[in-house]
Amino acid sequence: MRIGIDRMAFATTNEYVDLVELAKERGVDPNKFTVGIGQDQQAVVPPTQDIVTLGAAAAQKLLTPDLTKNISTVIVATESGIDNSKASAIYIKQLLGLNDFTRTVEMKEACYSATAGIQFAKGLVALNPQETVLVIAADIARYGLNTPGEVTQGAGAVAMLISRNPHLLSLEDTTVAYSQDIMDFWRPLYATEALVDGKYSTNVYIDFFLQTFNRYQQLTGRGLEDFAALTFHMPFTKMGKKGLEGLLGDRKDETASHLRDELTASQLFSRKVGNLYTGSLYLSLMSLLQNSKDLTAGSRIGLFSYGSGAEGEFYTGILEEGYQKYMNDVAQELANRQQVSVAQYEKMFNSQLGMNDKDIEFDDANDHSPFILKGQKNHQRIYQIK
Structure with missing residues (x-):
């Protein structure tokens, strides 16, 4: 029995910062970023986005009613977890409207865990060939403003369906x-x-x-x-x-x-x-x-x-x-993003919910993503489907 990746989709934020502009602002030769590190642009995360909204957005691009009914498990791989106890997969499952008879787990081992998730999913499908497993790799890479690692920040999510007789790999x-x-x-x-x-x-x-x-x-x-x-x-x-x-x-x-x-x-x-x-x-x-x-x-x-x-x-x-035919057009979606200034990027970087324990409500008027982090109330994150 062939088991593998049936389809894939990618989602990121709608904003990016140009790294030549960032290099100039930091007083660094732009070639250090574009040639030495090999990066041209970097996704910028507004406070209304996190791994849950990004992961759900990527997964939504994959799903049809027929595919959805066969999903038995959602595995989210991340090192940007939003809770030390509750799995982000539960939030994503709810936003996607998946059946309550769905297993939901979160996995961690730095940048590796999505691969473990795929291997575990392959085992689940081998045991139950009629089932499909949704594996989502979602992260927000943060090293701080004006730090050596700043140029290697970024954000996004890749969602994959693992099944028998896959169409992709x-x-x-x-x-x-x-x-x-x-x-x-x-x-x-x-x-x-x-x-x-x-x-x-x-x-x-x-x-x-x-x-x-x-x-x-x-x-x-x-x-x-x-x-x-x-x-x-x-x-x-x-x-x-x-x-x-x-x-x-x-x-x-x-x-x-x-x-x-x-x-x-x-x-x-x-x-x-x-x-x-x-x-x-x-x-x-x-x-x-x-x-x-x-x-x-x-x-x-x-x-x-x-x-x-x-x-x-x-x-x-x-x-x-x-x-x-079994992937979304990433190049087109990247071309549709909006460039922000270094000052705007810094403001959004500092506006993340992070470890804040206060009630907060974000202004989402400029975020047209399908899923939104509205804020936090009584120590609970509030999500909205736009």
Whole structure:
């Protein structure tokens, strides 16, 4: 039985800040952001949006009445949780109007947990082939204003339906997971912004990719020539390049050249959105599938997932016939966003609900998203369907 990703959708905020403008405001050479880090634009989050509204917006793009009735489980992967106890999946399930006989859970392991969610979903479908599992990777990456990590912020959600006989990507059985207790990135319970050792984290990332890919080769006997493309977790697009070059080294043959070209296709959307944490790998996959000129049905795609702390996994999937029809048009949606000034971005950054324990009501007049965070009352978040 084939099990995999039946369809995918992406949602982000309606606002972005241009990183050349941000660099100028910060007194930094713009090339440091656009070339050195590999980012051009960054999603800006108004206070009326959070992981629940973004996750619900992405999932809504996937669902039809026929698909909805088969969903047995909602898994939300995030490191931007809004409650230490209650799963964000419950809020999303309610906003989407899903049946009450639906399992809802939230998963955490830095940027990796969406991949764990997909693997768990695959197991659920194997046990109950008539069921479909909705996996949502939703995050808001925050490092603070005028900090070294500011250029690697971002926000958005990728929603995926995992089912038998998928229309988009069939998952192969061999996967390699690898974990170690490493302090390269973390966010204590009392902090709204993450702590990170950037250079160390990059080195760990490359090492985990090489460890998992080499182990995969040992288990399967497959080589680079067996892949149409490799996709990577991309907290910033240069990270994916570092991972691939760590594997290719000085190779300049046809296979290496092709993989580099496909990496470029996979970077395009992330360059305009920024860091999605759990969703970064899956936005890069959507970018590859919508921008590559060479992929065809039957192509094998490699996926490297990484979460600081640290855990990595390498696994593969086979593209299905007509896969292009089972995703929303990300490029068009990104083109429809509104650019905001650096001052507007800073104001919105500082207006997030965060760890505020006060009653608050946000002005949502300028937010035309399908789902809105209205505010908080009696320590409870209030959501609205627009």
